[in-house]
Amino acid sequence: MRSNHYAGGRLDRAHWRRRDEAWLKERLAHPGSAVLPLWQGRPLIQGAEAPAPALIAAAELSASLMEGDWALLGVVGEQAVFALDLPAGDPEPDLSRWGSFTELRQVGPILAREDAALLAYARGLILWHQRHRFCGACGAATRSAEAGHQRRCADEGCGLSHFPRTDPAVIMLVTCGEKALLGRQKEWPPGMHSTLAGFVEPGESLEEAVAREVMEEVGVAVEEIRYHSSQPWPFPASIMLGFTARARSEALRIDPGEIESAAWFTRDELRAAPEDERLRLPRRDSIAYRLVRDWIEEDGG
Numbered sequence: 181m182r183s184n185h186y187a188g189g190r191l192d193r194a195h196w197r198r199r200d201e202a203w204l205k206e207r208l209a210h211p212g213s214a215v216l217p218l219w220q221g222r223p224l225i226q227g228a229e230a231p232a233p234a235l236i237a238a239a240e241l242s243a244s245l246m247e248g249d250w251a252l253l254g255v256v257g258e259q260a261v262f263a264l265d266l267p268a269g270d271p272e273p274d275l276s277r278w279g280s281f282t283e284l285r286q287v288g289p290i291l292a293r294e295d296a297a298l299l300a301y302a303r304g305l306i307l308w309h310q311r312h313r314f315c316g317a318c319g320a321a322t323r324s325a326e327a328g329h330q331r332r333c334a335d336e337g338c339g340l341s342h343f344p345r346t347d348p349a350v351i352m353l354v355t356c357g358e359k360a361l362l363g364r365q366k367e368w369p370p371g372m373h374s375t376l377a378g379f380v381e382p383g384e385s386l387e388e389a390v391a392r393e394v395m396e397e398v399g400v401a402v403e404e405i406r407y408h409s410s411q412p413w414p415f416p417a418s419i420m421l422g423f424t425a426r427a428r429s430e431a432l433r434i435d436p437g438e439i440e441s442a443a444w445f446t447r448d449e450l451r452a453a454p455e456d457e458r459l460r461l462p463r464r465d466s467i468a469y470r471l472v473r474d475w476i477e478e479d480g481g
């Protein structure tokens with residue numbers, strides 16, 4: 181099955197290298213190693229027409245820049261690939277020779293699949309470092325460990341290890357007969373509609389989360405909840421778990437605290453979406469779009 185955008189990278193994560201201090205030290209200084217700098221969560225991107233990650237040889241970056249938190253993303257053949265979190269304060273580090281710091285959301289849909297996967301991985305991991313500088317148990321500072329795949333509490337009495345977080349969220353295409361349910365939130369661009377979604381809560385299965393979210397948002401009971409596919413979504417730290425579900429009835433009871441509106445659409449209506457303030461489909465790089473597209477194509481495209 182074809183993977184979703186932001187997944188399917190070919191990088192070998194080489195987890196066995198994460199504790200190999202000698203190898204890491206050598207690779208960080210190796211001219212053939214590649215470093216992807218990020219500043220304030222924004223990766224360095226080269227090329228405007230066909231954007232791609234700006235990978236720089238570690239030796240070309242100044243020692244002071246290399247003092248930021250770094251993480252081993254993995255290896256491609258013999259080449260080690262690192263992500264580097266540059267100091268967040270102003271001014272923006274001048275790396276304009278190689279590219280510009282760009283929001284992944286902005287270029288995501290037009291990236292090559294492999295590049296999108298690499299950038300989603302790097303952004304997710306680096307944002308986790310930025311937001312976990314202190315131990316949630318004792319409040320002491322934490323330090324990066326395991327080549328950037330853990331943070332350890334610096335307090336000797338605590339010493340807790342913290343692991344990168346990926347928050348599970350369910351996202352579901354609900355259908356009833358020949359119609360599919362899409363909703364919209366008021367802060368979205370005019371006309372944009374998407375599938376319902378929400379975070380999984382503690383003590384809940386994914387199927388229960390699907391049923392609860394649909395009931396909360398639109399007051400509809402669902403059955404035949406089936407897994408579809410998943411997508412890393414580092415905005416900031418989610419994994420989207422895609423499902424399909426069948427509604428027991430079409431009647432909606434919308435919770436205005438959750439969504440602005442929701443409605444049932446036929447395949448023809450979605451195929452003919454004018455992509456303006458009347459009806460816009462979800463972003464092309466999202467699993468929401470894939471869920472809608474796959475449902476339309478079930479009926480022959």
Ligand SMILES: [Zn+2]
Pocket residue numbers: 315316317318319320333334335338339340
């Ligand atoms: Zn601690």
